[in-house]
Every structure is written in structure tokens, then in C-alpha cells.
Amino acid sequence: MSEIRTYHPRRGRVTPTQAEALRTLMPRYAAPEGRLDLQTLFGGRPVVLEIGFGLGHATVEMAQADPGTGIVAADVHTPGVGRLLHEIDALGLDNVRVVHGDAVDLLRERVDAGSLAGVRAFFPDPWPKARHHKRRLVRPDLVALIASRLRHGGALHVATDWEPYAESMLEVLDAEPTLRNAYERWAPRLERPLTKFERTGLEKGHQVRDLVYVRR
Numbered sequence: 001m002s003e004i005r006t007y008h009p010r011r012g013r014v015t016p017t018q019a020e021a022l023r024t025l026m027p028r029y030a031a032p033e034g035r036l037d038l039q040t041l042f043g044g045r046p047v048v049l050e051i052g053f054g055l056g057h058a059t060v061e062m063a064q065a066d067p068g069t070g071i072v073a074a075d076v077h078t079p080g081v082g083r084l085l086h087e088i089d090a091l092g093l094d095n096v097r098v099v100h101g102d103a104v105d106l107l108r109e110r111v112d113a114g115s116l117a118g119v120r121a122f123f124p125d126p127w128p129k130a131r132h133h134k135r136r137l138v139r140p141d142l143v144a145l146i147a148s149r150l151r152h153g154g155a156l157h158v159a160t161d162w163e164p165y166a167e168s169m170l171e172v173l174d175a176e177p178t179l180r181n182a183y184e185r186w187a188p189r190l191e192r193p194l195t196k197f198e199r200t201g202l203e204k205g206h207q208v209r210d211l212v213y214v215r216r
């Protein structure tokens with residue numbers, strides 16, 4: 001099946017520290033190959049998936065703030081993967097596993113239905129041009145996929161600083177029958193570390209919107 005990817009493959013310079021981390025730490029902190037056994041991955045702790053962690057700032061903060069939750073953090077961007085691996089190791093975090101690859105493939109092929117306690121996607125690429133909207137992460141087919149992998153009561157938390165995307169997210173998420181908005185409309189800014197993309201958005205004067213939807 002040909003897939004419309006939610007990202008643009010880009011190179012980006014990998015620093016020597018990141019390269020070293022990719023070489024030496026990936027074997028230790030990568031999520032195991034194949035189907036993920038979320039019951040045992042973090043010794044029975046609930047597991048959330050972070051889609052598109054970027055440089056991993058939020059990942060590290062969330063992992064430190066909530067050691068009782070395991071985070072599977074996925075991104076396709078190599079320098080960020082290197083950076084996150086380095087941080088996990090330097091801080092001795094035992095509740096993060098990294099996936100260097102497409103989170104959509106991961107959800108589809110390696111995560112059981114009804115198994116995740118949460119899915120988080122902070123500042124997913126907004127794909128502002130109309131002809132690129134089909135690449136958005138928050139689009140009907142991918143929202144249905146994400147919802148199917150959440151357990152009952154599990155939450156999908158997304159944030160964006162691109163107002164038209166925020167409005168579209170609201171529409172797409174409201175239309176998914178297995179999800180309900182945890183708030184009336186926008187969620188308050190809750191338990192979400194400031195990331196590079198949020199800071200940039202705020203500097204540009206953008207309004208940041210959070211949305212939280214719960215699996216029925």
C-alpha cells in the first residue's frame with residue numbers, strides 16, 4: 001500500500017556526540033524489534049507513545065516528571081534521535097525507549113489494539129499548504145489508527161501553534177466516534193513541557209492550542 005508520509009525526509013547534521021550515541025546507545029535504548037509487548041516493556045508501567053519528539057526536550061522532562069510511566073518516543077529525524085539517546089543515558093532514565101522510524105508504521109504494525117495509556121504529539125508538522133494537508137498527522141485515517149491503539153480512558157494529547165491546523169484538529173478529532181474531547185474545546189496548557197517548536201511559535205506571536213481526547 002502506498003502511504004502518504006507525515007514527514008519530509010531531511011538530513012540535518014549529526015554532531016559527533018550524537019553519532020557516538022547512535023552507535024553505542026541505540027542497542028541499549030531502542031525499543032525491541034517486532035511487536036512491542038507493552039505489558040513487560042517497562043515492567044508493567046503504563047506506556048505512552050510520543051510521536052515526533054524532535055530534539056526530545058519534552059520526552060526527557062516528561063520521563064523525569066513521571067517515572068511511573070514508560071515512554072516510547074518515535075521520530076525519523078536522526079540528529080534528534082542521537083540527542084535523545086545521549087540525554088537518556090546521561091540522566092540515567094529507565095523509562096524511555098526510542099524508535100528511530102515512522103510512528104505510523106509502528107502503530108500499525110507493532111502496537112496492539114487497546115494497549116497504550118496515551119499518545120502525545122506536540123507541534124506535529126502543520127503542512128500549511130492545502131495540497132499538503134493529506135500529510136498531516138491529525139487526519140481522519142491516522143486519528144482512527146491512534147484511537148484504536150489507545151486503551152479505554154487513554155488520552156491523545158496534541159498541541160499546535162498553527163491556528164488553521166488547530167481548527168482542523170478539532171474537527172477531525174470530534175468526528176472520530178471512539179474519542180471524546182476531555183474539555184469543551186481547547187484544553188488548558190497542561191503537563192506539557194515547553195519545546196523548541198513551541199518557543200519559536202510563541203516568539204512569532206502564535207496562539208498555542210492544546211487538545212486532549214479520551215478513548216471511549
Ligand SMILES: C[S@@+](CC[C@H](N)C(=O)[O-])C[C@H]1O[C@@H](n2cnc3c(N)ncnc32)[C@H](O)[C@@H]1O
Binds near residue numbers: 007074103104125
Ligand atoms: C515540528 S517538529 C516538532 C518536534 C517536537 N515535538 C517539538 O515540539 O519540538 C515535528 C517532528 O515530527 C517528526 N515526525 C513527523 N512525522 C513523523 C512520523 N510519522 N513518525 C515519527 N516522527 C515524525 C518530524 O521528524 C519532526 O521531528
